[in-house]
Amino acid sequence: MSVINTMLKELDKRQQSYSLENMQVEPVQSQVSIYAKTPWVLLAIVSFLLLFCVGYLWDNVSHTGGTQQAKFKQVLTSSGLTESVAEESYHLVDTRAQVVDASVIPRSSNVQLAMKMAPIENQPIKPFPARVAVKDAVVSLPIVHQAVDKANMANNPQSMAVTEVRLSAKQLAEKKYQLGTQAEDKGEQKEAIEHYHxxxxxxxxxxxxxxxxxxxxxxxxxxxxSSDILQQGIRLFPQELDYRMLLARVQQSAGEYAQALVTLEGIPDGVRLSKQKWILESSIGQKVKNYTLAEVSYRQLLQIEATQSRWWMGLAYALDAQKKYDTAVVAYEQALFYRAVPEQGLSRQAVDYIEARLVQLGESL
Structure with missing residues (x-):
């Protein structure tokens, strides 16, 4: 009823030619003047005129509404929609909208709407409701999202789709590691530590x-x-011997020689880190005056580098400290013999010490 009332009010504004004030009733008025003395006859005539006007207005309202509905249907169906969709769309008009003659709608808008809606007929894709404005009326029409996107891409070749790129945990960790090395190279140690973490x-x-x-x-x-980080690595990955070697070096620097030797025991002989293990054991053995350990370590080193004069001097010193003077003299002499080998020689201070010690041992022997 509210739609009908709105239509009536609109027609009352636009179709003033159908109002009682503009109707030519002069003959009726003359007849009324003739029979003015007869009130009942006058009342009957007035009632008849009122009924005639109401019926006439109602007939025009019905005719105008039907005509407008037919025209509205024609606009929608001409834009590529079926008759049933146009009928349904007409009933979805907002109650606050005004009924407008379809002739006032620009033809260009019909063509554009038809161009957008035409591909939908051959695409069995579930639509979602969109809203299309027809002047003052707003009608819900089914628009296919995929079809509209394709049309927009065709009309705008520069439009680009944003694709989300997901990195795996390994890829993201490698990215963090790379950022850490870059920060470290720049001297940004705090940032590097954060990235490594x-x-x-x-x-x-x-x-x-x-x-x-x-x-x-x-x-x-x-x-x-540093020690905590390495110990965590040993607990999680005991087969990773590099953690033990690094931890032993940290413990040596901290003066924790006993702990360092215990850590080195976890590295077996004959592996990739064996040489580093023996070097560190020999150095710690001399510091803590464990010359037996130092002797064993230097002999292991000479098994793989027999011409290294430093190992001969270290062995000689370990034997000398254990009062094994005969074998110590032989080791000192071997150290002097190989001092001329490139990159395996001794410092001038080391040579002076060996020569002075040989003199002392010769005199004592």
Whole structure:
């Protein structure tokens, strides 16, 4: 009823030619003047005129509404929609909208609407409701999202689709590691430490990141933090012997010689790190005056580098400290013999010591 009332009000404004005030009723008025003395006859005539006017207005309202509905249907169906869709769309007109003659709608808008809607007929894709304005009326029409997107892409070749790229945990950890090395090269150690921490959080088995993180703490003098990082690596990955070697070096720097030797015991002989293990054991053995350990370590080193004069001097010193003077003299002499070998020689101070010690041992012998 509210739609009908709105239509009536609109017609009353636009179709003033159908109002009682503009109707020619002069003959009726003359007749009324003739029978003015007869009130009942006058009343009957007036009632008849009122009924005639109401019926006439109602007939025009019905005829105009039907005509407008037919025209509205014609606009929608001409734009590529079926008759049933246009009928349904007409009933979806907002109650606040005004009924407008379809002739006032620009033809260009019909053509554009038809161009957009034409591909929908051959695409069995589930539509979603969109809203299309027809002057003052707003009608819900089914628009296919995929078809509209394709049309927009065709009309705008520069439009680009944004695709989300997801990195795996390994890829993200490698990215963090790369950022850490870059920050480290720039001297930004705090940022580098943060990146290495993030890489290890993503991939605990990222051994390069753990080693670099421990080295950064070591370089800053934070030996405890460096030791904790390496010990965590040993617990998680006991087969990774590099953690033991690095931890032993940190413990040696911290003066924890006994702990360093225990750590080195976890590295078996005959592996890639054997040489480094024996060098570190021989150095610690001399510091803690464990000359037996130092002797064993130097003999192991001479098994793989027999012409290294430094190992001969170290063995001679370990034997000399154990009062094994005969074998110590032989070791000192071997050290002097191989001192001329390139990159395996002795310093001038070391040579002076050996020569002076041989003199002392010769005199004592």
């Amino acid at each position: 993030q890489a290890l959080t993503l991939i605990p088995a990222f051994h390069e990141a753990r080693q670099r993180l421990a080295a950064l703490f070591y370089g800053q003098g934070h030996l405890m933090q």
